[in-house]
Amino acid sequence: MRRLFGRNGKAERHIEEDKPDNDGKLTASITITDIGRNVRTVYVVAIEQSTEDTVFRLNYTDYTATGKYSAYEKAKELLYRFTEQEGYIIEPADIVDNLSEKQKPYFEMSEKRAR
Numbered sequence: 001m002r003r004l005f006g007r008n009g010k011a012e013r014h015i016e017e018d019k020p021d022n023d024g025k026l027t028a029s030i031t032i033t034d035i036g037r038n039v040r041t042v043y044v045v046a047i048e049q050s051t052e053d054t055v056f057r058l059n060y061t062d063y064t065a066t067g068k069y070s071a072y073e074k075a076k077e078l079l080y081r082f083t084e085q086e087g088y089i090i091e092p093a094d095i096v097d098n099l100s101e102k103q104k105p106y107f108e109m110s111e112k113r114a115r
Contacts, residue, residue: 026090040071
């Protein structure tokens with residue numbers, strides 16, 4: 001916090017606070033581990049960028065997920081619910097996961113033309 005002083009060393013009318021640009025923003029990590037055929041362990045951690053404090057931690061076992069990506073989407077939905085309720089901000093680029101590129105859905109353009 002920075003104070004502005006007057007002539008007599010007394011603080012003037014207003015006080016300016018230096019807030020960092022990343023105040024209220026989160027960085028999250030989602031880790032998914034396969035246990036069995038349809039059983040996955042999901043571990044989610046969210047850290048506030050300005051203070052580097054852990055504000056959200058979640059560890060659960062999912063018995064209904066058919067793949068790693070569906071477990072990832074459920075964990076991401078729970079993380080977004082937390083950020084909405086608590087007033088934090090999280091960008092999709094600030095979420096780190098352990099999924100490979102083959103496990104994420106993608107679109108591929110065909111080289112052949114249809115007639």
